[in-house]
Amino acid sequence: MLLYGRNPVLEALREGRADEVLLARGVEPAFTREVEATGARVRWSSRIELDQMVGTTQHQGIVAEVADLAWASVDDILDRAESRGEPLLVVLLDGITDPRNFGAIIRSAEVLGAHGVVVEERRSAPLSPVVAKTAAGATSHLPVAQTKNLPRLIDQLKEENVWVYGAAGEAAQDLGRTDFSGKLALVIGAEGEGLRRLVREKCDALVRIPTRGQVQSLNASVAAGILLYEATRGRTPQ
Structure with missing residues (x-):
């Protein structure tokens, strides 16, 4: 599953559910440092490429591939x-x-x-x-x-x-x-x-x-x- 949005992706990185992210070129350095602090590998992409990848412009400049969300009981x-x-x-x-x-x-x-x-x-x-x-x-x-x-x-x-x-x-x-x-x-x-x-x-x-x-x-x-x-x-x- 392609997960996007800053809070959900950061949570996934901190929990070890993803180890690589796509960041849009031009995101602010402070956010880039926050992502790198999780130990994730960063790949750079254009915002248009991220738009096409997830089918929305609401990704906030970050996308990661994670396992599908699991239902609890x-x-x-x-x-x-x-x-x-x-x-x-x-x-x-x-x-x-x-x-x-x-x-x-x-x-x-x-x-x-x-x-x-x-x-x-x-x-x-x-x-x-x-x-x-x-x-x-x-x-x-x-x-x-x-x-x-x-x-x-x-x-x-x-x-x-x-x-x-x-x-x-x-x-x-x-x-x-x-x-x-x-x-x-x-x-x-x-x-x-x-x-x-x-x-x-x-x-x-x-x-x-x-x-x-x-x-x-x-x-x-x-x-x-x-x-x-x-x-x-x-x-x-x-």
């Missing part, structure tokens, strides 16, 4: 919370097929302390270079797992005393008046469609983000970031 996420002695915080995605939204949610989840992200196999964008670029390196630090059946997974989590909140703009329950202590799963639906009926019914509660403007809906990744921030405020290890 749901158990990896549960074990991560347990090993840290923290109440589980996991993000479940129901039909997020836009890779930039997917990557942005992974980034927010990692930054705000979630233990992982789970998607349904047939209703998600793949783990692609676009996802990795948008996640800005977070895919190297946060488990991202697949499940065959999201409603069934929600049932399994509830059996483990995980409280499941779904995001819905029309919900009566205000985000700011919701108890986010304990084990928690946040469910984010697709833009436009929202949560599927069965997924909605499986949630313990639906919550809304209060809005004041004329536009009543938020981008899925923005909504996920707000929910995660609110959920992590005041949470303490069990």
Whole structure:
């Protein structure tokens, strides 16, 4: 897989997932030194050649070939919370097929302390270079797992005393008046469609983000970031 973008490629170099990079001629010397400090071999190329190689101009002047991103398992996420002695915080995605939204949610989840992200196999964008670029390196630090059946997974989590909140703009329950202590799963639906009926019914509660403007809906990744921030405020290890 061709990985591009400064943060994701630097993370891959530091983890030993790549040992050679293509740099665009003219990138600033300070960034070149940062790349060389990882021990990677540097090959120089033109920006046009990099554009053609990755099919976008958004590579930020750096490209590396790495192994495809690997899916984690749901158990990896549960074990991560347990090993840290923290109440589980996991993000479940129901039909997020836009890779930039997917990557942005992974980034927010990692930054705000979630233990992982789970998607349904047939209703998600793949783990692609676009996802990795948008996640800005977070895919190297946060488990991202697949499940065959999201409603069934929600049932399994509830059996483990995980409280499941779904995001819905029309919900009566205000985000700011919701108890986010304990084990928690946040469910984010697709833009436009929202949560599927069965997924909605499986949630313990639906919550809304209060809005004041004329536009009543938020981008899925923005909504996920707000929910995660609110959920992590005041949470303490069990």
